[in-house]
Amino acid sequence: MYKYDEYDQQMVDTRVAEFRDQVSRRLSGELTEDQFRPLRLQNGLYLQLHAYMLRVAVPYGTLSSAQMKVLGDIADKYDRGYGHFTTRQNIQYNWIKLEETPDLLAELASVEMHAIQTSGNCIRNISSDQFAGAAADEIIDPRPYAELLRQWSSFHPEFLTLPRKFKIAVIASDTDRAAMRLHDIGIKMVRNAEGEIGAQFYVGGGMGRTPMIAPMIRDFVPLDQLITYSEACLRVYNRYGRRDNKYKARIKILVHELGKDEYTRQVEEEFAHLLTQPIEPPLAELERIKTHFADPAFEAGLSDELDLSDPDFALWVGRNTQAHKQPGYVVATVSLKPVGGIPGDASADQIRLMAQLAKDYSFDELRVTHAQNIVFPHVKKADLYTVWKALEQADLATANLDTVGDIIACPGLDYCSLANARSIPVAQKISERFGSAERQAELGELKLKISGCINACGHHHAGHIGILGVDRKGVENYQLLLGGCEGADTSLGTITGPGFNEDGIVDAVEKATNFYLEKREDGERFLDTYRRIGMAPFKEAIYG
């Protein structure tokens, strides 16, 4: 994985020193809160419902075991013994003290981490496929391109005060595991007819109060123009994106209002102009970055056999592992969704255990997924049972990946000052209602996502079943959506009808899944049945 060079480290260390001075001035009263707020937000420090919250960037979701260990230590030392992995592949701490923040950031910097650009109207953490570099179906590892974009977007002076926040995802396989088309810019690395690698650009996607699926605006951008084309996309947005209304300020609104063709025309015009004043980093820099993402020293000639005589292990292998590009290895996902648990939360001890297991059995590497789970990308099949036993002892071996129990949920009104309703209790009740392995197996792949407000951090628009919490005169109410999907066949969910209370929404989910079981045809997932028969019969089953 990428290692900081002297410039990266100097930038991060300098920022820590700068913020230490700013915190000192705030505590002394030299800076007012109005003056300090933008400074703390530039360093990922929010004020949430109960305390300061720090959001730490995990670039494209990739972590070393040393970094993961420090994240666990920080949870103990500066927080209340846990962290929350987010749908942006980041981690958040909920109980941070302002006066301790500079020391915390210094500890992060010691392992090449920071919280810069995890807030504000700038280019946020670049996200990517959590199986990058390991997946059997990728055409190339997307992370070097994500890293190049990270370097380009870090402290980019032109793009630190955009009309609104800006999110980029990079993938390199037909199976979209990063919700690429629901980003401001989605980049899919592709191979053209000549066999050359390039980038396909999708612009103007997003969730929030106005969900949109990004249209493709260019089917192939050569590698030596990747940054230039990205710059052109941002420049047009920065020039014409609305600054008068924050609810209409995202690039999706600009692309929608201009129309894809006109936005694309303006980007191409800007792109042609930028090509006359070379801003593209030399390909040698991309090659330098690529060396950091070379395959680890896989052993050759390993057996692909697994002893599945332990039924619990067999269940977990069937649910939580994926094919690896290297024979004898497997990609293993640790579900942070125990039955009745809080999606995405992990204790300091659990975080450190995962760090140690990655060090011992996954070439020192982990990934954070946008579904709020953790991945060991390179586990030798011969070691898999040992890894699973260790996870099992730490309550980390729940076998529910991509089932109804693997719920994405934002922090909701339990933690978030923007939320209108609690998300986590609903997730817990659904997780318990559908807790048995038999029931989850019967339902198969079913992605359920819950947001506590219209900002959609819980990706409810993209759930096969989505739940949106709203405020009805001070009372929590939950809307049900069906038919969303974030994969290669991205679609947006549709609201079924009137909302429900906390218990009612759990019953409504059960009615929908029971109806699916009644109506499904051979091999159909919940989403397939919904797409085949449509909303009306589901609505009748839920409300009838």
Place this chain on the structure above:
Amino acid sequence: MKILTGNDLKSGAVTWWTGKGWSLDVNDAADIGDDGAAIIAREEGAQNVFAAYVVDGEKTAGAVRPAHIKERIRALGPTVRPDLTLKPNDPDAIARVV
């Protein structure tokens, strides 16, 4: 009643104006009537608190209950982590908030 809440500068903890100072316990909150703006200006100016604002509430049997669920959760702590609330040993605390 009108009650005043804000956050402690160093810890970010939720605090409530008692009439004399700031308390972590919402039950200590005083009815500030129409004095909210003046208290906020004074207390924020003195760096005693930040992000202060006035909310509606009611007092019954010595307990102060903010009108909106968001403020009740702020006053107690996350309903999904009773161990991290201000009343970890009160099994009914969350039910009273929700």
